[in-house]
Amino acid sequence: MRHLAEALNVSVMTPYRYFSDKDEILAAARVSGFDRFADALEAAHLAAEDCAGAARAVAEAYLRFAFENPAAYKLMFDLSQPNEAAYPDLARAGARARVTMGAYIKNLRDAGLLVGEPEIVAHVFWAAFHGLVVLKLADKIAPDVDFEHLWRELARTLTAGFAPLDIASETSEPNLSLFAA
Amino acid sequence: MPKSLSQTEIDDFRTRVISVAERLFAEQGRDAVSMRQLAQALGVSVMTPYRYFKDKDDILAATRASGFDRFAEALETAYDSVNDPVQRARMVGDAYLKFAFENPSAYRLMFDLTQPNEENYPELARAGERARKTMSAYVECLLGAGQLVGEPEIIAHVCWAAIHGLVVLKLADKIAPHIAFDRLWQEMQRALNVGFGPQNRLTAAA
Numbered sequence: 001m002r003h004l005a006e007a008l009n010v011s012v013m014t015p016y017r018y019f020s021d022k023d024e025i026l027a028a029a030r031v032s033g034f035d036r037f038a039d040a041l042e043a044a045h046l047a048a049e050d051c052a053g054a055a056r057a058v059a060e061a062y063l064r065f066a067f068e069n070p071a072a073y074k075l076m077f078d079l080s081q082p083n084e085a086a087y088p089d090l091a092r093a094g095a096r097a098r099v100t101m102g103a104y105i106k107n108l109r110d111a112g113l114l115v116g117e118p119e120i121v122a123h124v125f126w127a128a129f130h131g132l133v134v135l136k137l138a139d140k141i142a143p144d145v146d147f148e149h150l151w152r153e154l155a156r157t158l159t160a161g162f163a164p165l166d167i168a169s170e171t172s173e174p175n176l177s178l179f180a181a
Numbered sequence: 182m183p184k185s186l187s188q189t190e191i192d193d194f195r196t197r198v199i200s201v202a203e204r205l206f207a208e209q210g211r212d213a214v215s216m217r218q219l220a221q222a223l224g225v226s227v228m229t230p231y232r233y234f235k236d237k238d239d240i241l242a243a244t245r246a247s248g249f250d251r252f253a254e255a256l257e258t259a260y261d262s263v264n265d266p267v268q269r270a271r272m273v274g275d276a277y278l279k280f281a282f283e284n285p286s287a288y289r290l291m292f293d294l295t296q297p298n299e300e301n302y303p304e305l306a307r308a309g310e311r312a313r314k315t316m317s318a319y320v321e322c323l324l325g326a327g328q329l330v331g332e333p334e335i336i337a338h339v340c341w342a343a344i345h346g347l348v349v350l351k352l353a354d355k356i357a358p359h360i361a362f363d364r365l366w367q368e369m370q371r372a373l374n375v376g377f378g379p380q381n382r383l384t385a386a387a
Contacts, residue, residue: 080354098357116368123360124369128339131346139295142313145338153331154339160381161372 026075027087033072034093040065041100051107058104059129059155066133074137077130101126114162121162128154186232195233195243197223202244207286211241211294241290242302248287249308255280256315266326267374270319274344274370277316281348289352292345316341329377336377343369 001022005012019025044061048054066073076097084090102122108114114121132151135141141150186194201222205214216237220227234240259276263269281288291312299305317337323329329336347366350356356365375381 077355078349078353119357119360120365120368123356123365124343124372127346127350127365127369128343129346130350131342131344131348134293134349135342135345138293140292141338142334145334150335150338150342153335154342157339157376157381158343158372159376161374161376 023081023083024087026081027084027090029072030075030079030081031087031089031093033069033076034090034097036069036072037065037076038093038097038100041097045100045103051104051111052113055104055108055159056155058101059151062101062129063133063151067136070137073133078134108159112164114159115164116162124162125158128158191233198230198233198240199244199247202240203248203286203290206241206244206294207289211237211296238296238298239302241296242299242305244287245290245294245296246302246305246308248284248291249305249312251284251287252280252291253308253311253315256312260315260318266319266322266328270323271370273315273319274366277344278348278366282351285352288348293349327379328374330379331377339377340373343373 001015002012004022004025005015008015015025019028040061041058044057045054048057076094081090084094102118105114105118105122105125109116109118109121129151132154136147141147198219202214202219205219205222214237216230217227219237219240220230223230230240234243255276256273259272260269262272291309296305299309317333320329320333320337320340324331324333324336347369351362356362
């Protein structure tokens, strides 16, 4: 709390007029991150014309948010906060972010472009994108690998991997166009 | 003059330093750890670590090199345990997860920490390179067998990102509690195999 007050240039006691302790400030910071993240993904989703376009736009919005807000991103997805359940607004914002991340998967599934349990499919996509983001933030990706090409290949591969058999096995347009550059 | 140390004494102490440093660096981050704190955790005088290491970053580099080597050994053993390329990829993937979950501190220091002036530590560069090679060997093997089609480096990076994401989400306790981790891992492998499979590659090239 002392560090926070110093960085805010206020007296040590001032933050206590607004927050009960450090964990409450952390919870509020994470809530703000989740809500801004969900706003960005929802806006991308709404602006797209069809569900393939939405998937692409949401993926791009996810990466943009992560690279423009690396600190918020890490607090949201890389930090385990004790007693998370004690902050209802955090639970709400976290759940909202999860729903937003899963929405495009549901749409693709409804459109017959993906098969499988939506929650498993959404977690696989999420893990892969998250892995890409944190490797990039930690500067672990080989310098000769083009990041744009890498993430599009990742998206294309997983989309093909979850495509219905009749789409995956023939040279069918929808599957192809989904994440082609 | 301090008495001169035998090679065994040096090796034993270095191993102890690495195991203590692994935990401290992973828990607190590079900046928060001091030589004083390391000496305290080891139960030695503040000056003792300096007889073996130049500074904190030298200890961090040795710790990470040790992680990379142990990781590479685990993956190399898995790779050599079978001949079938598909089976081999599965064994290497399982060994990757096993290492990560049994050595979360080492794992984070290896793949989640950016060390300044990494290139100043040749041992670290060698071990890091060895680990990278082990992670892409199974991809080359699948490509050679015609099971996958594409650029080896891209395929290796995509598979790495996917499994790394799974590991760090699991370590941070972010995976929905009702989802079975094994199921998730199997579906990820299946989707990557199909997605990089020859039939999808022909499609993508068309």
